[in-house]
Amino acid sequence: MSQSTLTNPMLxxxxxxxxxxxxxxIDRLPEVLQMPASILLTIVPITVGFATLFALSTWAERxxxxxxxxxxxxxxxxxxxxxxxxxxxxxxxxxxxxxLIKEDVVPRNADKVLHFLAPLLLLIPAFLAFSVIPYGxxxxxxxxxxxLLFFFAVGASTxxxxxxxxxxxxxxxxxxxxxxAIAQMISYELxxxxxxxxxxxxxxxxxxxxxxxAQTGSLLNWHVFxxxxxxxxxxxxxxxxxxxNRSPFDIPEGESEIIAGHxxxxxxxxxxxxxxxxxxxMFAMGGLAITLFLGGYHAPFxxxxxxxxxxxxxxxxxxxxxxxxxxxxxxxxxxxxxxxxNFAWKFMLPMSLVVVVAAGIWRFAGGxxxxxxxxxxxxxxAYFALSQGLYRARNWSRREYRFAE
Amino acid sequence: MLGSGLIKxxxxxxxxxxxSYVSEERLPTIEYPEEPAVVKENSRQFPFLVYDGxxxxxxxxxxxxxxxxxxxxxxxxxxxxxKDKKPDFVGKQQVYPATFDIDLSVCMSCxxxxxxxxxxxxxxxxxFDLANSNRFDGLLVTKEHLAxxxxxxxxxxxxxxxxxxxxxxEAVKKQEEKRLADEAKAKADAEKKAAEAxxxxxxATPASTPAAGS
Ligand code: SF4
Ligand code: SF4
Numbered sequence: 151m152s153q154s155t156l157t158n159p160m161l162x163x164x165x166x167x168x169x170x171x172x173x174x175x176i177d178r179l180p181e182v183l184q185m186p187a188s189i190l191l192t193i194v195p196i197t198v199g200f201a202t203l204f205a206l207s208t209w210a211e212r213x214x215x216x217x218x219x220x221x222x223x224x225x226x227x228x229x230x231x232x233x234x235x236x237x238x239x240x241x242x243x244x245x246x247x248x249x250l251i252k253e254d255v256v257p258r259n260a261d262k263v264l265h266f267l268a269p270l271l272l273l274i275p276a277f278l279a280f281s282v283i284p285y286g287x288x289x290x291x292x293x294x295x296x297x298l299l300f301f302f303a304v305g306a307s308t309x310x311x312x313x314x315x316x317x318x319x320x321x322x323x324x325x326x327x328x329x330x331a332i333a334q335m336i337s338y339e340l341x342x343x344x345x346x347x348x349x350x351x352x353x354x355x356x357x358x359x360x361x362x363x364a365q366t367g368s369l370l371n372w373h374v375f376x377x378x379x380x381x382x383x384x385x386x387x388x389x390x391x392x393x394x395n396r397s398p399f400d401i402p403e404g405e406s407e408i409i410a411g412h413x414x415x416x417x418x419x420x421x422x423x424x425x426x427x428x429x430x431x432m433f434a435m436g437g438l439a440i441t442l443f444l445g446g447y448h449a450p451f452x453x454x455x456x457x458x459x460x461x462x463x464x465x466x467x468x469x470x471x472x473x474x475x476x477x478x479x480x481x482x483x484x485x486x487x488x489x490x491x492n493f494a495w496k497f498m499l500p501m502s503l504v505v506v507v508a509a510g511i512w513r514f515a516g517g518x519x520x521x522x523x524x525x526x527x528x529x530x531x532a533y534f535a536l537s538q539g540l541y542r543a544r545n546w547s548r549r550e551y552r553f554a555e
Numbered sequence: 556m557l558g559s560g561l562i563k564x565x566x567x568x569x570x571x572x573x574x575s576y577v578s579e580e581r582l583p584t585i586e587y588p589e590e591p592a593v594v595k596e597n598s599r600q601f602p603f604l605v606y607d608g609x610x611x612x613x614x615x616x617x618x619x620x621x622x623x624x625x626x627x628x629x630x631x632x633x634x635x636x637x638k639d640k641k642p643d644f645v646g647k648q649q650v651y652p653a654t655f656d657i658d659l660s661v662c663m664s665c666x667x668x669x670x671x672x673x674x675x676x677x678x679x680x681x682x683f684d685l686a687n688s689n690r691f692d693g694l695l696v697t698k699e700h701l702a703x704x705x706x707x708x709x710x711x712x713x714x715x716x717x718x719x720x721x722x723x724x725e726a727v728k729k730q731e732e733k734r735l736a737d738e739a740k741a742k743a744d745a746e747k748k749a750a751e752a753x754x755x756x757x758x759a760t761p762a763s764t765p766a767a768g769s
Contacts, residue, residue: 214572217572217575217576217582218568218571218572219571220571220575220581220582220583220584221582222582222584222586225586477572480568481564481565481567481568482561497557533557534556536557537556537557537558541557
């Protein structure tokens with residue numbers, strides 16, 4: 151724990167406010183109830199908090215995309231039964247109600263059990279991924295030694311359920327869509343995991359808590375402010391876009407080709423569950439990126455530490471990451487399947503391996519003065535060579551029309 | 556360089572996002588029911604009949620010639636001529652429509668009726684929010700609801716109305732001049748005749764005077 155690094159005990163107590171609150175609540179209960187109450191007090195805030203964040207981010211996403219496209223975005227639904235529009239903040243409630251009362255269509259030929267189970271089971275890994283992320287000093291649901299490994303293991307199981315949904319729907323688009331989703335997720339899992347190697351090497355641990363502890367102090371101790379950390383963060387960020395099925399990697403639901411992909415036979419609340427799981431996956435990825443590269447729950451400057459609980463800084467960073475996800479979605483068009491695969495295997499994977507090497511050099515360079523230029527040169531050189539090589543290798547030529555004309 | 560296009564795109568969208576809060580140009584949305592919609596002068600929705608003055612019935616320009624009824628492509632105009640006549644704007648006696656109905660559900664807003672009317676009596680309105688809470692109400696628009704004052708035309712089609720008003724004012728002026736000229740001529744004629752009669756009567760025998768006077 152990083153309590154030892156905080157010199158002022160009063161500040162430490164300010165940071166520990168939430169932890170103390172929970173303990174004081176539990177201590178009032180009889181012995182038998184303490185364990186379940188403690189579990190409940192961990193699960194409920196996470197579930198409610200992230201579900202609220204989901205609702206708010208759908209609103210923010212529509213609003214932000216609207217502004218990017220010179221539109222207003224949702225601005226009609228406000229507080230029910232009043233004239234207050236509140237910039238359309240009531241929209242998520244209306245959306246949720248709409249999803250709840252919509253007809254739930256199950257295709258006649260579908261595998262009914264799997265079709266029903268897939269969206270429900272999908273929520274389990276989506277929420278489980280949140281269980282190892284440290285949200286504040288001492289606020290981590292389960293502090294296991296191999297937290298990072300657990301996170302990726304849980305994240306990988308969503309692929310199975312997406313395929314489940316596609317298979318159970320008995321629809322060619324659903325099947326094709328889920329196959330594409332799996333191809334994409336497996337391809338991007340490699341650079342995603344390899345780009346975290348550098349952090350593991352630096353922290354010398356797989357535990358997310360000790361990775362955050364390694365970044366205590368000021369902004370400069372964050373992993374993102376090292377050459378390998380910056381490159382690793384960018385690679386991780388791109389891969390997490392792909393893992394979360396976000397634009398420009400939202401191939402599984404290319405409307406013009408496979409309509410809604412594996413979601414095609416889902417309607418009503420089941421669709422909403424898929425949607426929610428997708429967003430929860432996005433938050434989990436954002437949370438992991440914060441933990442690994444952006445200093446976790448630490449404030450950017452030491453003098454800010456302790457005034458506000460670490461959870462505040464964590465949420466602030468998460469919101470920033472979500473906003474950049476939205477920004478990217480408003481900017482990039484969707485990639486083609488072959489472009490996606492090329493990018494994953496020919497660029498992302500070699501780059502992430504180079505970053506691992508750079509992290510090794512940094513470790514033995516003995517100080518940032520030598521480490522910075524060495525690592526930066528290695529990473530930038532690899533980047534330059536790869537991009538030039540890929541441009542050359544494209545070998546574009548005029549298209550020959552054999553039958554037209 | 557790989558990725559430079561991405562930066563350029565991100566810059567553009569950021570400019571749009573920030574610009575939508577500060578510049579009118581980057582957020583052209585009009586929040587319609589709260590803000591009035593800007594209606595273009597040349598837009599057309601549904602025809603209306605123009606009347607001069609304050610009396611819709613007396614000032615109606617339509618003379619019930621039924622050209623628009625015949626030309627209307629979906630045949631949604633229904634006119635019944637009145638049996639009597641009423642003076643038009645220059646004082647000439649003209650027939651007027653006893654019934655003038657247009658079916659809102661059939662009209663296709665083509666504006667041909669306004670195009671063909673030789674009496675400048677029917678024009679296209681720009682009012683577009685004609686929605687109704689009952690789907691059977693207000694579909695047949697009768698003469699009473701079609702009639703709108705000239706001021707309305709001047710408001711929605713200022714350029715068009717200005718030309719028409721000028722032409723009609725000229726016609727009235729010409730009519731007035733003609734009337735004055737006619738009157739003057741008639742007066743001159745009468746005077747001439749009177750003078751002739753006078754000279755004739757002085758020349759002729761007293762017995763022939765009644766014949767000359769007729
Ligand atoms: S606008 Fe066209 S359809 Fe409508 S009444 Fe006039 S001529 Fe008929
Ligand atoms: S509106 Fe015009 S064209 Fe139609 S009947 Fe009246 S005068 Fe004739």
